[in-house]
Amino acid sequence: MQDIFTSLNDRQRExxxxxxxxxxxxxxxGAGKTRVLTHRIAYLIEEKGVAPYHxxxxxxxxxxxxxxxxxxxxxxxxxxxxxVATFHATCVRILRRHISFLGYGSDFTIYDTDDQKTxxxxxxxxxxxxxxMFKERAMVAYISSLKNAMTSPEDxxxxxxxxxxxxxxxxxxxxxxxxxxxxxALDFDDLLLKTVALFESYPEVLENWQNRFRYIMVDEYxxxxxxxxxxxxxxxKKHRNLCVVGDDDQSIYRFRGxxxxxILEFEKYFPETKVVKLEQNYRSTTGILDAAxxxxxxxxxxxxxxxxxELGKGDPVAFRLFENGQxxxxxxxxxxxxxxxTGKAAYKDCAVLYRTNAQSRLFEERxxxxxxxxxxxxxxxxxxxxxxxxxxxxxxxxxxxxxxLSTRRILNVPxxxxxxxxxxxxxxxxxxxxxxxxxxxxxxxxxxxADRAAAKIEGFARLIAELRTEAGVLPDGRMAEDRLPFDxxxxxxVRVTDYESTLEDLDEEKRDQKKENIAExxxxxxxxxxxxxxxxxxxxxxxxENVALVADIDSVEDSDDRVLLMTIxxxxxxxxxYVFLCGMEEGLFPSFMSxxxxxxxxxxxxxxxxxxxITRAKRHLFLSAAKCRVMHGDMIFNKVSRFVQxxxxxxxxxxxxxxxxxxxxxxxxGSFAGYGGSYDRGGADDYRSSAYGGAYxxxxxxYRSSAYGxASYDRGSAEDYRSSAYGxSSYDRGSSEDYRSSAYGGASYDRGGAEDYRSSAYGxGAYNRGSAGYGGSAYxxxxxxxxxxxxxxxxxxxxxxxxxxxxxxxxxxxxxxxxQKAEKLDYxxxxxxxxxxxxxxxxxxxxxxxxxxxxxxxxxxxxxxxMFASFAKLKKL
DNA sequence: CGCGACAGAGTTTTT
DNA sequence: CTCTGTCGCG
Numbered sequence: 052m053q054d055i056f057t058s059l060n061d062r063q064r065e066x067x068x069x070x071x072x073x074x075x076x077x078x079x080x081g082a083g084k085t086r087v088l089t090h091r092i093a094y095l096i097e098e099k100g101v102a103p104y105h106x107x108x109x110x111x112x113x114x115x116x117x118x119x120x121x122x123x124x125x126x127x128x129x130x131x132x133x134x135v136a137t138f139h140a141t142c143v144r145i146l147r148r149h150i151s152f153l154g155y156g157s158d159f160t161i162y163d164t165d166d167q168k169t170x171x172x173x174x175x176x177x178x179x180x181x182x183x184m185f186k187e188r189a190m191v192a193y194i195s196s197l198k199n200a201m202t203s204p205e206d207x208x209x210x211x212x213x214x215x216x217x218x219x220x221x222x223x224x225x226x227x228x229x230x231x232x233x234x235x236a237l238d239f240d241d242l243l244l245k246t247v248a249l250f251e252s253y254p255e256v257l258e259n260w261q262n263r264f265r266y267i268m269v270d271e272y273x274x275x276x277x278x279x280x281x282x283x284x285x286x287x288k289k290h291r292n293l294c295v296v297g298d299d300d301q302s303i304y305r306f307r308g309x310x311x312x313x314i315l316e317f318e319k320y321f322p323e324t325k326v327v328k329l330e331q332n333y334r335s336t337t338g339i340l341d342a343a344x345x346x347x348x349x350x351x352x353x354x355x356x357x358x359x360x361e362l363g364k365g366d367p368v369a370f371r372l373f374e375n376g377q378x379x380x381x382x383x384x385x386x387x388x389x390x391x392x393t394g395k396a397a398y399k400d401c402a403v404l405y406r407t408n409a410q411s412r413l414f415e416e417r418x419x420x421x422x423x424x425x426x427x428x429x430x431x432x433x434x435x436x437x438x439x440x441x442x443x444x445x446x447x448x449x450x451x452x453x454x455x456l457s458t459r460r461i462l463n464v465p466x467x468x469x470x471x472x473x474x475x476x477x478x479x480x481x482x483x484x485x486x487x488x489x490x491x492x493x494x495x496x497x498x499x500x501a502d503r504a505a506a507k508i509e510g511f512a513r514l515i516a517e518l519r520t521e522a523g524v525l526p527d528g529r530m531a532e533d534r535l536p537f538d539x540x541x542x543x544x545v546r547v548t549d550y551e552s553t554l555e556d557l558d559e560e561k562r563d564q565k566k567e568n569i570a571e572x573x574x575x576x577x578x579x580x581x582x583x584x585x586x587x588x589x590x591x592x593x594x595x596e597n598v599a600l601v602a603d604i605d606s607v608e609d610s611d612d613r614v615l616l617m618t619i620x621x622x623x624x625x626x627x628x629y630v631f632l633c634g635m636e637e638g639l640f641p642s643f644m645s646x647x648x649x650x651x652x653x654x655x656x657x658x659x660x661x662x663x664x665i666t667r668a669k670r671h672l673f674l675s676a677a678k679c680r681v682m683h684g685d686m687i688f689n690k691v692s693r694f695v696q697x698x699x700x701x702x703x704x705x706x707x708x709x710x711x712x713x714x715x716x717x718x719x720x721g722s723f724a725g726y727g728g729s730y731d732r733g734g735a736d737d738y739r740s741s742a743y744g745g746a747y748x749x750x751x752x753x754y755r756s757s758a759y760g761x762a763s764y765d766r767g768s769a770e771d772y773r774s775s776a777y778g779x780s781s782y783d784r785g786s787s788e789d790y791r792s793s794a795y796g797g798a799s800y801d802r803g804g805a806e807d808y809r810s811s812a813y814g815x816g817a818y819n820r821g822s823a824g825y826g827g828s829a830y831x832x833x834x835x836x837x838x839x840x841x842x843x844x845x846x847x848x849x850x851x852x853x854x855x856x857x858x859x860x861x862x863x864x865x866x867x868x869x870x871q872k873a874e875k876l877d878y879x880x881x882x883x884x885x886x887x888x889x890x891x892x893x894x895x896x897x898x899x900x901x902x903x904x905x906x907x908x909x910x911x912x913x914x915x916x917x918m919f920a921s922f923a924k925l926k927k928l
Numbered sequence: 929c930g931c932g933a934c935a936g937a938g939t940t941t942t943t
Numbered sequence: 944c945t946c947t948g949t950c951g952c953g
Contacts, residue, residue, distance in 0.1 A: 112943080139943050164942085188938090239943060307942060407940055429942085470929045504929095602943065620941045642940055660941080681944090682939085 059083075059090060066294075066327040067091045070099060070266065073287075073321035074294040075314070079358040080343070080666035081334025081626065084296045088268055089119060091294065092133055093126035095266055103132030107264040109283070110137055111271040113605040115624055119270075134264065138279050139239065139600050142246040146237075147592075149249055149256050158592045160236040160447050160454045161599035165435060167191045167227075167238055169456055174226040180219060194224050198240035199276050199308030201247070204228055233487070235453040243278040250285045261289040271624070272297030272317075276308035284320070293321065299354050300347050303620060303660045305652070315354065332358045332666075334626050336365025339672050342698045343665040349697055350655045358666075368665075368672045370635075370695055370705040376680040380413040383631045384421050386673065387614055390629060398424050402615045402627040404664050406640035409682075410633065411616050418614065428617035429603045438554075438565045439572055443598065445544045448489065449519045450591040455481075455488040462492075465553045467511060473504045489515070518544060522591060530590050537576035537594055545569060619664040630668035632661075635676040636689035661694040674703075 059067060063083060066076050067090045078084035088108060095101040110116040116135045123130035136144070147157050162170070168187040171194075175182050197207055204225035211217030231238065237245060250257040267287050269275065272295035275283070287293035295317060302311045318324045332340055340358050347353070373379040383403055390396040403414050408430040418425040433439060441464055447457035459478075463469045480498045481491035495501050495508045521543060523534020535543060545551065550569075554562045579597055583589040604621055615622075619632070634640055641657035665672060674695055679688050695703075 137943070186938095242943090304942075306940080409939080432942095466930075468929070472929080600943070618941065639940095644940060656941095 059086070060331060062327055062329050062331070063087050063090075066329070067094050069325050069327070070095055070292065072291055073317075073324040075317045075321075075324050075326045076294065076296040076329060077314075077326065077354055077356065078296055078298055078329040079332060079356055080298060080301060080663070081332040081360075082329035082358070083331075083333055084270070084329065085115075085119060085122070087329070088270060088294075088296060089122040089126060091268065092123050092130070096127050096129065096133075101266060103129050104134075105263065105265040106268075107134040107141075107266070107286075108268040109141060109270065110135065111274065111624065112602050113137060113140065113600070114602070114607065115270065116140075117605075137600070138275075138282070139242050142242040142282070143596055143600065145246050145260065146242065146249070149253070150245065152249060152253055152256065153245055155232070155237070155245075156235050156451070156453070158235070158451050158590075160234065160451050160457070161242070161596060162231065162236045162238045162456070163435070163599060164191060164239075165440070166236070166456055167194070170227055170230050171223065174223055174230060178219075178222060178226060180223065184216075185220070185223060190220070190223055190227075193220060194227055195238075195240050196308060197224060198238075198244055199278055201244065201278060201281070233453070234455050235451055236456070240278070243276075243282060247278055247281050247285065250282070257285060258289070261286060265290045266292045266294075268294045268296070270296050271301075273299050273302035273311060273314045274304040274309040275313050276304075277310055277313075278308075280310070280313045291321070291323075300350070300356075300659055301623070301663050301666075303623065303656060303663055305656050315352075328356060330356050330358055332360040333362075334669050335360055335666060336362045336670060338365045338367050338702065339665060339668050339670075342368045342672070342702050343662050345699055345702060346658060346665065346694050346697045347662040350658050351651075352655075366671055367704040368674065368698065368702060370674040370698075370703050371676075372691060372705075373675060373677045374679060376410070376413045376634075376677045377417075379633055379675050379677045380417040382675065383414065383633065383673070384417040384423055386631070387629070388421060388423060390671075396629055397612050398614045399609070399612045400627055401629040401631070402617070402622060402625070402667065403631045403633060404617060404619045404622050404667065405633045406619060406642060406660075407634075408618055410639075414616050414633075418616075424613040426607065426611065426613045426615055428607060428615060429621045432603060433568070433571070434598055434601075436565075436568055438550075438568055441550070441553075442541055442544060442569065442572060443595065445518070445548075446522075446540075446591060446595060448515055449522050449524055450595060452489040453487045458488045458492070462488075462511060465548055465550060467507050469504050469507055469511070473501055473508070476500045477508070514547065518547070524591055530588060537580050537589075537591070538573040541569070541573050541576055619660050619667075622667050623663055626667055626669055628669045629671045629673075630664070631673045631675065632664045633675050634680075635674050635692040635695050636680075637692055638687070638689045640692055640694070658694065661692075 060083075063086065066074065066087045070091070076084065076087060078087070092106055092108065095106055096103055108116075108119060110119060113136075116137060120131060120133070120135045123133055123135070134141070143161070146155075146159070150157055150159060168191055171185075171187045171190045172182065175185060175187075175190075202210070204221060207221035207224055208218060211221050231241070250260070264286055267283065269283055274297070283293065283295075295314070297314045299311055299314050302309060302314070305311065318326065335343075337360050340360050344358060371379075371382060373382065387396075387398065387401045390401065391398055405411065405414075411427050411430055415425065415427060417423075434443065441461060444457035444460040447454050448461060451457075455478075459474065462474060477488060477491045477495070477498055480486070480494070480501075481488050484491075486494070489512075491498060492508055492512050495505050495512070501508065518540070521535050522540050523531035525531055534540075551566070554565055557565070576594060579594055580589055583593065585593065604617075607615065615625075615627070638646065640661070641654060645653035645657045676689075676691050676695065679686055681687070
């Protein structure tokens with residue numbers, strides 16, 4: 052136990068020792084909160100003689116739970132007796148025991164978001180409401196928010212008053228609730244909500260659990276919602292030994308109902324609370340922390356804290372602006388390869404973080420193209436794929452005959468000749484008599500109008516009955532001794548239904564993919580069964596529950612040497628030596644939603660998200676943005692994120708072109724070189740060229756060659772650029788080879804090798820002055836505004852040469868386009884353009900290589916708060 | 929009842 | 944761009 056005290060700092064020790072009564076630990080990123088929690092558990096067991104059985108720790112993900120369990124076990128024997136689980140898993144376990152009090156069967160199904168949408172859709176049809184008026188997605192969100200606020204359908208109806216629409220929404224909510232209950236199903240929110248309802252209605256049940264959980268710890272407390280707070284309060288009410296750990300600056304789940312006030316006002320609810328602040332960061336270098344602090348400082352209403360670290364300054368945070376998403380991805384992947392090649396990192400030390408899952412594709416393509424092993428976390432969940440959902444629907448139908456949604460899903464999959472009309476009749480019959488769909492199916496001979504398909508329907512009923520026997524599902528929900536293992540059961544389902552016949556008309560690639568997914572499901576099922584820790588063999592319900600509650604991140608193995616690609620949300624709680632925070636663009640991050648909403652809280656949440664992203668990095672942090680990216684089929688141009696701008700210049704090494712095409716590095720002349728003909732060369736067409744540093748970079752190099760006499764155009768491949776002294780330097784700078792280069796004027800890195808750039812002769816050449824000059828301007832103008840960029844760049848740089856070149860004088864690699872349509876622009880059909888000039892002076896070079904193109908530009912003009920989009924449709928001439 | 933063709937709409941983050 | 948829903952035909 053000695054090590055408990057020696058391996059902790061004073062504050063941490065204080066938190067560990069304070070075991071009785073409420074405790075609020077405000078732990079900054081990387082301040083060792085997991086360490087505190089695990090040691091606290093160990094201390095409770097070893098020193099205070101508390102039985103592990105009486106200790107509960109709530110984590111955010113199953114992965115975190117698993118890690119915590121492991122670490123506790125490494126500290127003390129019997130550590131595995133501690134209840135460590137997520138909120139949702141905890142509630143499921145409680146509900147499986149006691150939900151019959153609330154009139155549900157303990158084999159209830161858990162509905163995911165897709166299921167919820169389906170229910171809403173069905174409800175709309177039943178109520179005869181226009182689905183265009185009430186969007187599924189919005190309705191699901193609405194229902195979730197009401198549930199999180201613990202508002203019942205009755206209350207919602209009352210609250211709606213005479214508001215017609217509000218009333219209708221409340222009725223949808225009401226019908227939705229009814230349907231779930233009919234189906235013996237709970238949605239995610241219900242898991243928490245019903246548990247609270249159970250505790251509030253049945254004090255003896257509550258007391259039972261209160262006596263069990265005498266010491267409660269909640270991790271990531273800043274992301275708890277009202278229901279979770281209520282749940283924890285109820286459980287902790289008796290013994291009051293509640294320890295919550297969190298960081299208000301890392302609250303990023305407001306959209307999901309998380310209420311930051313839970314942490315900010317914790318002391319109000321528990322007046323005798325002891326507060327401990329952990330501010331020493333053991334994760335990141337000061338350079339990274341300073342950047343994080345600089346960003347988060349812009350938020351109001353925080354608990355004041357300042358993270359510090361003893362790990363030294365480290366490398367500056369790097370920022371790079373690229374022409375497009377491809378080049379950004381290319382840079383990131385090249386950077387990773389380089390770190391791995393030089394032995395500085397393993398693949399798994401690198402994480403690529405972004406705001407939206409959609410951004411993953413470019414990185415994935417790039418990784419594939421470069422043979423970099425990667426793993427995408429999140430996005431389209433494995434369990435949401437069609438074929439997987441189909442097979443799970445079979446399992447659910449087998450396990451819970453009341454789950455109409457699942458029955459309905461598979462009734463005619465694969466096709467059995469049971470059409471919509473017949474199904475509608477079955478459903479009507481069931482609704483009339485209060486039966487489940489499965490019961491109506493068994494009754495098919497009595498269903499009016501179903502006789503034509505009756506034989507087929509009976510066949511289906513038989514099929515399910517047989518599968519149920521094989522699965523060993525007994526009427527009471529328990530499992531028979533003699534049964535197929537889950538993976539065999541899935542195989543059997545595929546076999547007897549001839550499921551693969553549904554894949555026939557797909558192209559080969561898709562078909563193989565789906566078969567692979569099915570095989571993957573089988574192996575997951577087998578694995579689940581083999582590793583199940585519970586009393587007795589797992590039930591089918593156990594397996595389905597596990598499927599419903601696993602997050603993608605849970606299956607990430609530390610032993611896997613792969614680059615991780617994920618959203619910033621997904622990276623919460625993780626840390627990496629190398630972090631690439633990508634897509635730092637207004638509109639993407641912060642997202643339009645937050646910019647447009649007008650609610651400052653939305654922006655603050657985005658900023659916290661940025662803070663989370665930055666603080667994932669231990670040693671190297673790269674921020675990047677693309678000026679242009681393809682979204683939903685057309686080109687979007689965005690400005691550099693305000694979050695980048697919130698980081699002071701001196702903390703940021705913005706190599707080359709924070710602001711435009713390779714401009715910064717060239718200072719005075721840079722504004723000119725900044726043109727770089729970049730758009731067309733870096734364009735999507737020219738993918739291969741960008742693989743070697745981007746056509747854009749080469750073109751910049753071309754400019755440099757005029758300035759510095761270096762021939763650089765065909766500067767070799769990615770691997771051998773080092774061999775050429777001068778040219779490679781320009782290559783490097785333009786191509787983003789080294790983020791540090793900006794700080795020192797570029798070139799240096801590749802000449803001196805990785806580590807000794809400081810000593811490089813190039814270190815402070817003319818380059819440097821240029822970059823300084825440009826750097827000063829970087830945030831002044833719109834990134835597309837060459838005029839501004841050049842102008843404001845010159846004062847600190849070389850005033851003479853940098854003075855306001857007219858855009859059209861710049862050598863352009865661009866083509867001429869004819870305007871076909873334009874909105875909010877001073878152009879009309881028939882105009883011929885090479886660039887588009889906007890009302891605020893922003894100029895967009897139009898050199899895209901596509902035949903026709905549509906351009907959507909969004910930016911906020913100075914002095915005008917509202918965002919607007921300009922639009923142009925152009926035709927290449 | 930099933931299939932193919934077409935139009936239209938939706939685009940943040942997730943246990 | 945991609946996914947969904949609708950329509951009309953066999």
